[in-house]
Amino acid sequence: MAGKSGKVGCQMDVEKRVTTAFEEFSERSTQPRQDIARSLIRLGKSGAVFSAEDLIKRLHRSNPHIGRATVYRSMEKLVHMKVLDRIDFVDGTHFFRLCGSDSHHHHLACTKCHRVVELDFCLEDEQIAAIERQQGFSIQDHAITFFGLCRDCRGG
Numbered sequence: 001m002a003g004k005s006g007k008v009g010c011q012m013d014v015e016k017r018v019t020t021a022f023e024e025f026s027e028r029s030t031q032p033r034q035d036i037a038r039s040l041i042r043l044g045k046s047g048a049v050f051s052a053e054d055l056i057k058r059l060h061r062s063n064p065h066i067g068r069a070t071v072y073r074s075m076e077k078l079v080h081m082k083v084l085d086r087i088d089f090v091d092g093t094h095f096f097r098l099c100g101s102d103s104h105h106h107h108l109a110c111t112k113c114h115r116v117v118e119l120d121f122c123l124e125d126e127q128i129a130a131i132e133r134q135q136g137f138s139i140q141d142h143a144i145t146f147f148g149l150c151r152d153c154r155g156g
Contacts, residue, residue, distance in 0.1 A: 014044035014098055021083045022074075032066045035059055036074050040084075044098030049087075049116045051095050087116055087145055106143065110150035117150075 022029070022037050039058050043050055050058075052075060059066045075096065078084040087109050088094045095114050099105070108117040123144075132139050 015041045017083050018044065018078075018098070021078055021081050025077045025081070032063070032070050033074065035063050035066060036071060040078070040098060047097070049095045049097045049114050051093065055096075085116070085118075087114075089114070090147065107145045108150075109145050109147050110153055111147050112149055112153040115150045115152075 018037050018041050022033060026033050036055075036059065039055060043055070043058075052072060055075070056066075056068060056071050059071065075084060079086045079096070083099060084096050085099050085107065086094055086096055087107060089109065089111060091111075093114075095116065097116050099118075104122060106119045106122065108119060109115070123142075128139055128142070131137070
């Protein structure tokens, strides 16, 4: 079931981000790809968090012939292009959401309802440099997700 999403930070035009991404990775604008793009745009505008299975069920309501592999490949490409965020939960499930920002960001994720809130802050450069020195790593990229219970799930 699709969860809720919080919005923090600047929002980019979801329709333009999805359309541009599909144009970049698709050689042909097939009907299934158009259907996937339309569904993702609707989900993105609503701020919904969804699983791959949620998206497939939604797509099959209007076009039962869309292949699972096509949906999974499209989602994988959009994650790689940083148009979709993939949040991996400790229980092994993963949920997606359209990135509300094209800039670097992190998340809060509720382990009960799968609400995802986008955070517009990051570790300071000095903190990252200290981790590099301490661990002997050359950090090239990072993603931080804080897991816990949202206010609604905590009952407060």
